[in-house]
Amino acid sequence: MEYDVVIGLEVHSELKTKSKVFCSCKNEFGGEPNTHCCPVCIGLPGALPIPNKEAVKMTIKAGLAVGSQINDIAIFERKNYFYPDLAKAYQISQAVRPICIGGGVEIEDKNGHKKYIRLNRIHLEEDAGKLIHNSKIGGTMVDYNRGGVPLIEIVSEADMSSAEEAVAYLSKLRNILQYIEVSDCKMEQGSLRCDVNISLKPKGSEKLGVRAEMKNLNSFRSVTRAIEYEIKRQSRLLDEGEEVIQETRRWDDARNRSFSMRRKEDAQDYRYFPDPDLLPFKIERSLVEEVKRTMPKLREEKINDYVNDLGLSEYDASVLTNDLNLVKYFEKVISYFNKPKFVCNFILTTLLKKVKEDEENDDLVIPIEPQNFANLLQMYESGQISQAICRELFDEIWTTNEDCLKIVKERNLVQNNNEDEIKEMLKVLIEEFPQSVQDYKAGNTKALSFFIGQLMKKTQGKANAQIASKLIKEMLD
Amino acid sequence: MEIMNETLENISEMLDTKKISSVELVNESLKSIEATKDLNILHEVCRDNALEMAKDIDAKRANGEKLSKLAGIPIVIKDNISMVGTYTTCSSKFLENYKSPYNATVVDKLLQAGAIIVGKANMDEFAMGSSSENCAFGVVHNPRNPEYVPGGSSGGSASAVAANQCFGSLGTDTGGSIRQPSSFCGVVGLKPTYGLVSRYGVVAFASSLDQVGPITKTVRDNAIMLEAIAGYDNNEFTSAKHDKESYYKDSFKNSIKGLKIGYAKEFFESLNNQDVIKSMENAMNFFKENGAEIVDIELPHIKDALAVYYVLSSAEAASNLARFDGIKYGVAAKEYNDLIDFYFKSRTQGFGSEVKRRIMLGNFVLSSGYFDAYYNKAKAVQNLIITEFSNAFKNCDVILSPTTPTSAFKIGEKVNNPLEMYLNDIFTVPVNIATLPAISVPCGIAQNGMPLGMQLIGNRFSESTLFNVADYYERNCFSFREVK
Incomplete structure (x- = not known):
């Protein structure tokens, strides 16, 4: 029935x-x-x-x-x-x-x-x-x-x-x-x-x-x-x-x-x-x-503010404001690093995914200090560290909450943005893997990623992937 | 111990003029306590602490410090009033070993005034009773004649004053527990307006009716004590924001000319004790002869006050006493099967039968299905009674009645008849139901040689009027000195 x-x-x-x-x-x-x-x-x-x-x-x-x-x-x-x-x-x-x-x-x-x-x-x-x-x-x-x-x-x-x-x-x-x-x-x-x-x-x-x-x-x-x-x-x-x-x-x-x-x-x-x-x-x-007068903003108003003042999309603002812990965290982070759209993107993709790995984390506990998180994003956004390093560091400080500036300095994780140096390294790789060059010439574009992957392996993720992609294409074409 | 016959007022004067020291006085008080210990008035004597404090007061006086009228004077408090360093047993086996970690507000006030608390008085268990026979640590005997009960529940407090153990005491009054024993012991007892004296730290019996008040030899003594303990307390939500009054300085006019004394036949028509009838006639004649006017008033529902009282006070008591579960302090059963059994056994072992009776009654009237018929009905009648009194006070200043229908009875006489025992409070209970102040003063001697008491009821916060009328009567007609 x-x-x-x-x-x-x-x-x-x-x-x-x-x-x-x-x-x-x-x-x-x-x-x-x-x-x-x-x-x-x-x-x-x-x-x-x-x-x-x-x-x-x-x-x-x-x-x-x-x-x-x-x-x-x-x-x-x-x-x-x-x-x-x-x-x-x-x-x-x-x-x-x-x-x-x-x-x-x-x-x-x-x-x-x-x-x-x-x-x-x-x-x-x-x-x-x-x-x-x-x-x-x-x-x-x-x-x-x-x-x-x-x-x-x-x-x-x-x-x-x-x-x-x-x-x-x-x-x-x-x-x-x-x-x-x-x-x-x-x-x-x-x-x-x-x-x-x-x-x-x-x-x-x-x-x-x-x-x-x-x-x-x-x-x-x-x-x-x-x-x-x-x-x-x-x-x-x-x-x-x-x-x-x-x-x-x-x-x-x-x-x-x-x-x-x-x-x-x-x-x-x-x-x-x-x-x-x-x-x-x-x-x-x-x-x-008196209580009416002191009523803080509710979610709907927050969404408006985020769309109008911070330039977030309606959808992003809506996801971000679903939980006040997240709102507070976001607002703290952008107080240290004022790139709201950039911060929001990273939170909605990488950070929320991490939070949801723990099914019981209903309270959205975020263990990384807002300032530490802001520093991480700033290094990534300014090209000081690569995306790969950023992801790795994020996972690491999620559990340790260690100062990411210190880690980058100590382990020398600063991204290599030097075109000449990257070109040199790519030259070596092209000589090393002639078959992949052939593949690319035959129309297999996956070969490009293969070279980037090899380059990252060689540099422990420190090479600037964007620059490398641009260069390898130029070199092979 | 002659000095212990004195009034608080005179003793205060003697201390002030250094005719006696507080240490000497406390020693006299301790001697008197020792000499009358067979009456089983006090559960605990605070000898060392009292002497220590007396020394302190004497030193202050020697230094020329300005001290209050109570400074250095031995006082007794009822054993349901919390005081650090003493047991607060409520004369219950359940709390035999309970010591409060904090002071009741009235204790703080007494100590601030420099009063010396020399002992804690036995009472009916948790203030439930009218004879001080429901006491886990033995019955209290009336100092006027040890074969008689001292009344209750503040029987120990009233006896301590009558037996000259101290110069004043504190009792609590939920339905007559200050006035009835004061009447039985031939002393003066005041139940203040609800909210005038703090209840904080006083073990609750029925929270909406309980009130702390002074018991003394004279009306003036009573005014001195009330002045020390009255006042708003921000620890109590039901405390009244009433302006501070100087009762001792301002109450006494030494005249009752033009005073209107309310006479409600409801207080007199059921009387059949000739002693009481006679004492009331004498009192009324005295008032008329001295310029007061007797006016008829109507209080048709006070006959229902006793029923209202047993519904409301038992309901509140059942809830107030539920915390005595053996988990945190007090009697805890040693052997038990499960949690419910533990509660059951601890409470069965800890409480006396009158307390159990009230808890059962209270839980019954609160149960679903009975709540409207009992609790809500009682509340409705309470409102009627309040209205009747307030109308009556449009036509009179005070209302006169006997404090009790008879003088003191013998120990054991009514112990097996709770309903007859409850009738003792028939004239005092309406006052609590209506949240009013009332004073009981000695007004004669009965055939059995025991004192009689007269009750004067006032409008809310008219304590000073009550003091004036009672004082005038005491000075010109009858006083404690005539009670032997």
Whole structure:
């Protein structure tokens, strides 16, 4: 049977405020366990929360960026459940009156078809700590450094119908959150996390099917794979006339399958109620206006700037701006070496290819310092090093990040641009390989590349390939 | 130990004029504590630290430094108030070994004022109770007669003042926990306006109702203490941005002429204790004779306040006490099968039965399916009660009621009947529900020889009015000195 797939996403994103959401502890990834903690965020008896204004502002900013309504009054509520990473045994969150309501984002598929994904809400809450399983002592330890880090939960309507759309939505959201600088959205560090709700219904049917919620999706790839797996699992059940059970499932990336975590009847009753320590708070219109005024440029505006001011093509600008990390990197590089088109070309061809070799590198981590990269491109562009050397060096400093200027100097990799010297070397080669000369004369133009290849071998890639091509042609014609 | 009979106000004067040193005073206080230790008032005595601080204050005084009225004076605090270097047990087995790494704001304020904290007082576990019998470290005895309960939950704090162990103490009041024991022990207790005194560092029972307040021998003593602990705290979101007041200097007019005292029949129609009825009649006559006017007011929904209280306070308590899970501090079960079993056993071992009862009640009213019927309904009734009080205060300055329906009862008398125990708070609870201030002052002696208390309720932030009326009554009608 054919089915319609119905998908909704709950995306959690850590806000990059200076301090935590209800205390003044540092909001910083990592650190020695339990060093970014205070009586408030470890929930000591008597400690009380104070909401962080910056976090509220950032939530408003996220809402405005996706066209949400900002509520006049928002309420913090307690979500009560026991777990060792939750110091107070309740999470301060928002249920009935979140900061942002509604909104949506537009996604586009490969063929340029556009689709609007509606949002239900964005609310502000606190992150939990982290359990660390320690095999040395044979037990589990808790690190509360992450406890109390501000987190926004962005809940979509069930408007997506494929893994492709879900990923497009997720990357669009990530792009927006990065551009407005409210979150780093690093999936690897968990500052962007995603739960997927998915159900199937017979094609064309109005009635929604029973949904399963998938948790622990830590990369774009796992989102895709988990959805595809779940579609298969549910359609097999339905095909066989079996029931889909409402449940929460945990995705196991290593085993490429999901496992049932808990069923609906075991679902927890979170006993939400307004947090008496945090009275309902008014969001002044003036604050919303202030946030509006400080809204940074979104991707569409960036693309315009790049096309109009830097002379990039629409397509190149669009690829480059797809990720804010890449934008920031690009802008840093051109601040050292102001040839935007040249830099962009190299990034889109060589650098992006390198990034994508690592499937898990969703966060587009670029290990080469921007200045080092700028130096490399400058040497190449000015003819100081050959293309071959440039490629080799790029691969090398990708892993070592060593100073490429120093390497070129130490190993004497400077390109030979001296026409006379190259001519001399080519003369020798022509004498050495008479057969290839014959081949060329017989019309085989490949013989030219053969000579260039031989020349590069002799000079360890240092000869200027462009000059050599020109010369060999002149010499043989 | 004669000196311990003095009021805080007089002692402050004596210290100021160097008739006595703080070290001498602390030694007297420690002697008195030792002499009355069978009453089980204090869980911990801060002997060394107190003497150290007293020395320091004496030195400052000798240097001619200007000191606050509380400087060098022995004070006791309730054991749910965090103080570095002491245990903060809340009289619970669960926190028997818990020491707070930080000070409550009220402790910082007392220390800044130079007060000497000599001990931490026993209480009903996590402030849940009206007799100080729900105490993991033994029941507290009433200093007026050890066969009787001192009231609760701040029974230790009220007893410490009544037993002359100190010159003032801090209690906390969620539904009457300062006023009821003050009434039972024949001392003065104030529950301030919600938000006036910081809750930061005070172990929460019901966050929207809890309030710290002073217990003293006289009303003037009380004003001195409130002045030291009141004020906005940027560590607490519910703290009130109320301008600082000089309660001691500005409250006392020595007149109640033209004062309108509200009389709500709802506070009196259910009374059947002749002692209480008589004491109220006397008080009303006194006020009339001295130029005040008694006006009738209506508070039809205060009869529902107790029900509202047990829904809201238990809901908040269930959530507030969930952090006591054995993972980070407190009782941790030694043997268990899995995580759930660990929580279950740790909490079963750590909590007493009244606390368990409130946690169960609270979780019940918060569960899905019951939330609207209980929690939301209670919130709606709370709003009605707030409105009724605020209308009443359009026609009067203070409202008079008994603090409790009876004088103190005997230890063990009500311990097996929680509902009857809850009725003790029937007159005090509406005040917390309405976030108002109220003071309890001694107003007579019952047939059983135990003191009686009168409650004066004020509008929000009208503490100085309450002080003036109570002080006038105390000076001209009845005071703690008549309680034996």
